[in-house]
Amino acid sequence: LYKVDIHIAGRAPSPKSWEAAAVDEYAKRLRGTIDLKTTWHKSGDQLEKSIAKMEAVLCLSPEGKRVDSEGFSKLLYDSLDKGGSRLCLCIGPAEGFTDELRGRASLLSLSDLTLPHQLARVVLAEQIYRAAEIRRGSGYHK
Numbered sequence: 001l002y003k004v005d006i007h008i009a010g011r012a013p014s015p016k017s018w019e020a021a022a023v024d025e026y027a028k029r030l031r032g033t034i035d036l037k038t039t040w041h042k043s044g045d046q047l048e049k050s051i052a053k054m055e056a057v058l059c060l061s062p063e064g065k066r067v068d069s070e071g072f073s074k075l076l077y078d079s080l081d082k083g084g085s086r087l088c089l090c091i092g093p094a095e096g097f098t099d100e101l102r103g104r105a106s107l108l109s110l111s112d113l114t115l116p117h118q119l120a121r122v123v124l125a126e127q128i129y130r131a132a133e134i135r136r137g138s139g140y141h142k
């Protein structure tokens with residue numbers, strides 16, 4: 001079982017929000033394949049401290065690498081392998097990440113558009129599910 005932890009510097013939404021419902025739906029579909037969890041942090045500092053010992057870290061940044069969904073699937077599973085089946089995906093504070101973290105993490109862009117945390121998390125959850133389906137060779141990705 002793979003573990004993907006989404007770390008977000010920002011306020012957690014209500015568990016009843018549309019966003020939490022959407023992410024829960026993909027987490028449910030991923031059950032048994034990838035254990036998808038989210039941790040919310042009050043600040044970028046706190047986020048960075050909490051992942052200091054994690055080996056595989058992917059940070060979302062508009063300046064990051066752009067990939068298609070097949071490329072994302074490969075990046076996700078390569079990163080999971082590098083991290084011993086565990087990966088941290090970080091969604092940053094408004095001011096972005098420190099150079100220290102940017103230096104050791106892979107940077108990934110979701111598009112040139114600026115997305116709020118909530119939408120970035122929903123897009124990420126769906127793309128992780130898509131990545132798993134691409135890997136499985138199901139008909140979901142077409």
Ligand SMILES: C[S@@+](CC[C@H](N)C(=O)[O-])C[C@H]1O[C@@H](n2cnc3c(N)ncnc32)[C@H](O)[C@@H]1O
Nearest residue numbers: 060061062091092093094109110111113114115
């Ligand atoms: C609201 S955005 C920060 C916006 C930043 N102040 C700016 O104007 O570019 C907060 C976080 O969401 C993530 N994010 C937002 N849009 C993104 C995109 N298109 N690609 C990758 N990450 C994105 C990044 O992790 C960013 O640190």
